Amino acid sequence: MAGLLLIGTGGTIAATATDTQRLTDYQVTQGIDAMLAAIPGATDIAQVHCEQLFNIDSRALRTSQVIRLARRVRQAADDPAVDGIVITHGTDSLEETAFFLHLTIDTPKPVVLVGAMRPASAPSADGPLNLLNALRVANATDSCERGVLVVMNDSILAGRWAAKSHTTRVDAFGADGLGILGNVCDGAVHYALRPDPRRQPVLPLAGLRSLPMVDIIHDYQDAPLHAYQAAIQAGARGIVVAGMGNGSLSTAAERGCAQAVRKGLVCVRASRVPRGTVTPKASDPGLGLLAAHHLNPLQARILLRVALAHGWTPQAIAQLLADQ
Numbered sequence: 602m603a604g605l606l607l608i609g610t611g612g613t614i615a616a617t618a619t620d621t622q623r624l625t626d627y628q629v630t631q632g633i634d635a636m637l638a639a640i641p642g643a644t645d646i647a648q649v650h651c652e653q654l655f656n657i658d659s660r661a662l663r664t665s666q667v668i669r670l671a672r673r674v675r676q677a678a679d680d681p682a683v684d685g686i687v688i689t690h691g692t693d694s695l696e697e698t699a700f701f702l703h704l705t706i707d708t709p710k711p712v713v714l715v716g717a718m719r720p721a722s723a724p725s726a727d728g729p730l731n732l733l734n735a736l737r738v739a740n741a742t743d744s745c746e747r748g749v750l751v752v753m754n755d756s757i758l759a760g761r762w763a764a765k766s767h768t769t770r771v772d773a774f775g776a777d778g779l780g781i782l783g784n785v786c787d788g789a790v791h792y793a794l795r796p797d798p799r800r801q802p803v804l805p806l807a808g809l810r811s812l813p814m815v816d817i818i819h820d821y822q823d824a825p826l827h828a829y830q831a832a833i834q835a836g837a838r839g840i841v842v843a844g845m846g847n848g849s850l851s852t853a854a855e856r857g858c859a860q861a862v863r864k865g866l867v868c869v870r871a872s873r874v875p876r877g878t879v880t881p882k883a884s885d886p887g888l889g890l891l892a893a894h895h896l897n898p899l900q901a902r903i904l905l906r907v908a909l910a911h912g913w914t915p916q917a918i919a920q921l922l923a924d925q
């Protein structure tokens with residue numbers, strides 16, 4: 602019988618604190634089998650096969666582990682015995698994994714990331730219901746062909762658009778409505794939106810063992826130049842500037858990028874502002890700069906790393922950024 606694959610990677614959803622009143626400062630303690638077993642009704646949804654890929658805070662995830670996770674998802678998506686995949690994940694870097702999977706995995710089957718903002722020991726832990734909802738979403742035929750999904754706090758979000766926007770609240774993802782495709786209520790999965798079909802082919806996982814270094818440099822008034830020089834010296838292949846407003850650069854950022862471009866790095870103008878697009882400027886091509894368009898600095902960095910790993914030219918990367 603077909604069923605769901607539940608991959609555990611750790612995070613707050615798998616964590617407990619020493620004191621039940623404590624909602625921060627906790628440790629990952631729970632395995633994925635125990636987490637599933639503790640949720641009444643979870644295994645009535647579908648046959649669930651658990652796999653513990655790792656069990657750590659998402660702040661500690663390394664690129665090699667994210668690539669390993671993506672390979673496992675790719676393999677499971679090709680397996681006729683798997684109808685859908687759920688990944689438990691720390692919320693701190695969940696959006697980075699979601700965007701990496703969005704770029705590299707193309708499957709009609711549901712791929713759902715889920716986390717929690719409160720540890721399992723909290724009086725109103727959000728993990729059990731989030732996980733139950735994620736299993737329901739992964740098991741729903743209506744979730745097919747919607748790309749990588751994130752389920753948190755009753756909302757179903759597009760992994761392409763998911764971003765954490767609060768440090769501790771349970772509505773840390775999607776509270777501003779950005780990226781919400783639907784919701785889960787009383788166990789029923791409802792969709793209002795379907796993401797546009799991707800305009801770009803997936804970036805293959807084949808051949809990816811590691812990814813080149815790309816730094817994000819935050820820009821601000823009277824910023825110094827040394828961060829750019831350090832990135833160049835450290836061997837970065839690209840720099841994403843989290844610039845001001847519509848990707849405006851301070852004098853140091855302009856000079857730093859000019860030095861980096863001369864050394865062969867690819868430089869992207871993104872924005873430190875959480876919402877909105879960074880539009881291309883007439884001066885960009887002459888300066889060797891690329892606009893991040895609709896991608897935030899974290900997403901632009903991931904795209905740049907994967908594209909550089911595949912040997913894409915700056916011109917091709919410019920188009921890839923524009924098409925996201």
Ligand code: ASP
Binds near residue numbers: 693
């Ligand atoms: N420390 C956690 C993490 O692994 C935070 C969370 O999951 O909410 O990202």
